[in-house]
Amino acid sequence: MNWLPYLKLRSSFGYNGNVYNGSAYLVANLSQVSALTNFNYGVITSAPNEELRWEKVKQTNIGLDWKLRKDRLTGTIEVYRKKGTDLIQEISIAPSSGFTTYRGNFAQTESKGLDLRMNSINITGAWGWSTYFIFSYVKEKVLDYTAQRTTLDIASDPAGTLYKGKPIYGLYSYRMARIDPANGDPIGYLGKAESKDYTSIINNTSVDSLIYHGSTRPLIHGSLANTFSYKGFSISANLLYRFKYFYRRQTVDLNYQNLFASNGIHQDINKAWKATGDETTTTVPSLVYLTNNNRSALYRYSQYTVEKADHIRLQDVRISYDFPATILKTAYLKNLGLYFYANNLGVIWKASKVSLDPDQQQSSFLNPKTFSFGIKCNL
Numbered sequence: 001m002n003w004l005p006y007l008k009l010r011s012s013f014g015y016n017g018n019v020y021n022g023s024a025y026l027v028a029n030l031s032q033v034s035a036l037t038n039f040n041y042g043v044i045t046s047a048p049n050e051e052l053r054w055e056k057v058k059q060t061n062i063g064l065d066w067k068l069r070k071d072r073l074t075g076t077i078e079v080y081r082k083k084g085t086d087l088i089q090e091i092s093i094a095p096s097s098g099f100t101t102y103r104g105n106f107a108q109t110e111s112k113g114l115d116l117r118m119n120s121i122n123i124t125g126a127w128g129w130s131t132y133f134i135f136s137y138v139k140e141k142v143l144d145y146t147a148q149r150t151t152l153d154i155a156s157d158p159a160g161t162l163y164k165g166k167p168i169y170g171l172y173s174y175r176m177a178r179i180d181p182a183n184g185d186p187i188g189y190l191g192k193a194e195s196k197d198y199t200s201i202i203n204n205t206s207v208d209s210l211i212y213h214g215s216t217r218p219l220i221h222g223s224l225a226n227t228f229s230y231k232g233f234s235i236s237a238n239l240l241y242r243f244k245y246f247y248r249r250q251t252v253d254l255n256y257q258n259l260f261a262s263n264g265i266h267q268d269i270n271k272a273w274k275a276t277g278d279e280t281t282t283t284v285p286s287l288v289y290l291t292n293n294n295r296s297a298l299y300r301y302s303q304y305t306v307e308k309a310d311h312i313r314l315q316d317v318r319i320s321y322d323f324p325a326t327i328l329k330t331a332y333l334k335n336l337g338l339y340f341y342a343n344n345l346g347v348i349w350k351a352s353k354v355s356l357d358p359d360q361q362q363s364s365f366l367n368p369k370t371f372s373f374g375i376k377c378n379l
Contacts (some may be wrong), residue, residue: 007064007066007067009064013059015058018054019054039231047097047099047102051104053105055084055087056084057083058083059081060081061079062080063077063078073120075116080111080112080114080115081112084111087109089147095166104143106146106148111138111140111141111168113136117133127229128228128230129156129226132223132226134222135220136221137219137220138219139167141166142162142166143164145164147165150203155173156301170212170215171214171246172249173211173306174202174205175209175299176212176298179283180196183286184274185195186285186299198294212245218242218309219244220241221241221243222240225237232321235317238316240347246306247307248301248307249306250266251266251299255291255295256288257289258291258379259287268284273285285299308352309359314346315343316341319339336379341373343370344369
């Protein structure tokens with residue numbers, strides 16, 4: 001076919017093995033020095049497991065490559081499936097054994113995804129326009145994971161956590177019903193009933209009763225780059241997009257004693273409930289003088305501190321000019337060009353209304369914008 005000169009179907013299947021660099025046997029740390037005897041002594045740091053083996057990843061890929069006439073549109077699309085078995089995890093064992101956990105090949109995960117890459121030549125001639133597009137989608141699931149973690153550990157993990165039957169690195173929250181208009185206390189749920197028994201809420205809420213928001217890693221991501229040219233001038237811009245993921249933002253501690261003992265106070269202190277009626281305009285409960293960490297945890301790890309991380313970022317812009325050959329001949333140059341490049345220009349759209357950068361919301365310092373200018377030539 002003249003309009004489709006190139007079409008290729010390909011497929012692959014295989015296993016990969018990940019080596020565990022730790023030891024399968026008892027490991028003693030001899031670097032300790034006794035304060036009583038001033039002699040070195042050893043500490044057993046890991047439980048033995050002589051059956052420990054490689055992690056295995058089974059992967060199947062099916063891809064299709066194509067090129068249209070004169071390469072006006074080229075691309076590739078690939079679907080894949082990965083299944084990880086014998087994945088190493090820590091599991092709890094009886095403390096009477098001398099250890100509380102040991103490593104074994106117990107976890108399993110599965111990932112399915114699609115990758116699409118396309119390059120198009122939209123306009124040719126004195127004016128030029130080309131586009132490069134990348135799209136990736138992944139769906140992940142934990143098939144088996146037996147580590148025992150408390151509900152608070154799962155809800156308070158900012159990176160997301162593994163939980164059987166859910167995607168990898170899922171984000172979970174306690175259910176906070178509302179703010180008490182009488183005193184600004186957060187009200188949660190104990191079972192299906194509203195409650196302010198914070199100790200019972202934190203300790204007795206089951207994982208299945210938590211709110212599952214989604215993954216802390218983008219399930220959809222990619223980029224769109226366009227290059228425009230006219231004679232020797234060229235300008236290109238690259239947009240990165242990341243969708244379908246969440247993060248938990250930092251907020252204020254609801255205990256005054258903890259606030260003033262810390263090095264800094266979060267700006268959410270200005271949004272805290274102060275009088276009846278504030279509950280209609282804020283989701284931040286009142287601050288209290290007597291320390292109640294469970295009261296604070298209900299709010300800090302509730303759905304009100306979770307934000308959608310979806311965003312589009314202007315990653316880089318490049319402007320260049322190549323001098324025409326007629327000018328270069330008189331200067332004994334093969335080519336001469338000038339360029340200006342700007343990188344990490346910032347977020348141009350995001351789903352959340354808070355001012356945080358979704359990919360750097362935990363960082364003390366943001367990645368800086370960079371600008372460069374250069375000259376390239378060949379004699």
